[in-house]
Amino acid sequence: MRDQTEFDELDRAIVLATQAGLPLVPRPWHEVARQVGSTPAQVMERVQHMLERGAIRRIGAVPNHYAIGYRLNGMTVWDVDDAHVDALGHQLARSGLVSHCYLRTRHLPQWPYNLFAMVHGRDSSEVETKLRQIVTILGSSVRAHEVLYSSRILKKTGLRLAGVTGTSRRAKRTAPRAERRPPGTPGAS
Amino acid sequence: MDEIDARIVTELQGGIAVTEQPYLEIAARFGLSEDALITRLGKLLDEGILTRFGPLYQVERLGGAYSLAAMQVPETDYDRVVELVNEYEEVAHNYRRDHAFNIWFVVAAASNADVKRVLFSIERDSGHPVFEFPKLREYFVHLELPAR
Numbered sequence: 001m002r003d004q005t006e007f008d009e010l011d012r013a014i015v016l017a018t019q020a021g022l023p024l025v026p027r028p029w030h031e032v033a034r035q036v037g038s039t040p041a042q043v044m045e046r047v048q049h050m051l052e053r054g055a056i057r058r059i060g061a062v063p064n065h066y067a068i069g070y071r072l073n074g075m076t077v078w079d080v081d082d083a084h085v086d087a088l089g090h091q092l093a094r095s096g097l098v099s100h101c102y103l104r105t106r107h108l109p110q111w112p113y114n115l116f117a118m119v120h121g122r123d124s125s126e127v128e129t130k131l132r133q134i135v136t137i138l139g140s141s142v143r144a145h146e147v148l149y150s151s152r153i154l155k156k157t158g159l160r161l162a163g164v165t166g167t168s169r170r171a172k173r174t175a176p177r178a179e180r181r182p183p184g185t186p187g188a189s
Numbered sequence: 190m191d192e193i194d195a196r197i198v199t200e201l202q203g204g205i206a207v208t209e210q211p212y213l214e215i216a217a218r219f220g221l222s223e224d225a226l227i228t229r230l231g232k233l234l235d236e237g238i239l240t241r242f243g244p245l246y247q248v249e250r251l252g253g254a255y256s257l258a259a260m261q262v263p264e265t266d267y268d269r270v271v272e273l274v275n276e277y278e279e280v281a282h283n284y285r286r287d288h289a290f291n292i293w294f295v296v297a298a299a300s301n302a303d304v305k306r307v308l309f310s311i312e313r314d315s316g317h318p319v320f321e322f323p324k325l326r327e328y329f330v331h332l333e334l335p336a337r
Contacts, residue, residue: 007252015246021234022243024227026210040209047244048207055250058204059211061197061233062241068190068198068336075286075293086326093328103326104257111290111320116257120334146288154283154292155275156240 007055010038011046022059066153070120072127074147076134077113079106084141085115091137092117097130112144119147190238190336193219197229198238198336238336248297254304255281255297257322259290260315267291270315279307290320 013036023031033043050056065073076098080088085103093101098117106114117134121127131147190198196219205211216226233239248255262270274280274294283294298304312319 011251015244015251018243019246020243021241022211024212024231024234024242026212026223026227028211029207029209044207044209050244050246050251051207053250055247057245057247059207059244060204060242061201061230061239062245063198063202063334063336064237064240065334067236067238068195068334070334073284089326089328093330096332098330099332099334101328101330102324103328104322104324107320107322111322114325116322148286148288148290148293150284151287152285154271154285155280155294156282157278 010036010042011050011055013037014043014046014050065120069122072121072124073150074119074121074127074131075150076117076119076131076145076147078115078117078138078145079112079143080115080138081141081143082114088138088141089115092134095133095137097133097137113146190233193221194229194233194238195336197226198233199333201242202333253297253299254301255295256304256308257293257295257324258308258311259293259320259322260317261289262292262315262317266315266317270317273315274311277307277311279303 014032017032017035022028025031027040029044029047030040033040036043047056047059051059065071089101089103092098092115098119100116100118102116103114104116106112115138119127119130119134121130127147135142135145200218201215205215208214210223212226212230213223216223219226221229230239230242234242260270270292271283271285274283274292277296279296279298281295281297283292285291286293296304296307298307308319308321
């Protein structure tokens, strides 16, 4: 039996074939199988296995937040007492207010914050309302916080495995250029 | 984007099952034919309303590594540094944020050592310190943002 943590060449080939998206054809896994030189049944089994062990979070749609009206994206950062941060982090993640929630390293003295949570809103009042609710959830364990609004998407390609060899290399000059967009304007054409 | 598109964008954030003809199964939910759903998904992707449709990989569980990093870059040097950072295919996202730390990017690579190499090389080539904010823990969230 295969080790749960094992990630072999076929899995890797499936990731590379699908990380930009699932083919838009009636039998997408058949198309992936053709690309990676395997059978549809085996590809579907591997994908199901990756889902079960969490290597795939889910198979679904990733919206451009700007394009669906969520023009404001605030990275909220909090300096939370280490003794309580886990319980509060879980509570915040379950609150329905944030899209990501992480515990990260502080960089003192420039950066005292250890809890990062992303908040999306259609306008600033929606973000402010969510912020007030977060303040209530985190309570007296918070020493300080800030909101870092995003004013421009400079690049968004999604997480990609960089090539089959996995070696670090610089992309060609044709890499996507910064998307210039003044704050508050819709992202998609 | 009509009402059906809005429902597609909202409801398909939740994820679909691994089946032979996934689009056929989802299409019924929206009262569409398989072809019509595929056409709409293609259009939503072309128009940039969806950035992706497919498996969302958790890089670390695949044996890869990723990390968040930020820099404090003076305005006079900003465009040069953005271009330099974006040239790395390992840089998956890069956002300008209104703060002294004004450039925030995610580096994804095959290993932690590769992530470090990219960050080191960005620091060396840009001439500005790179602060890494590695994830110590993830508190799992699944949030659907309703589209209109």
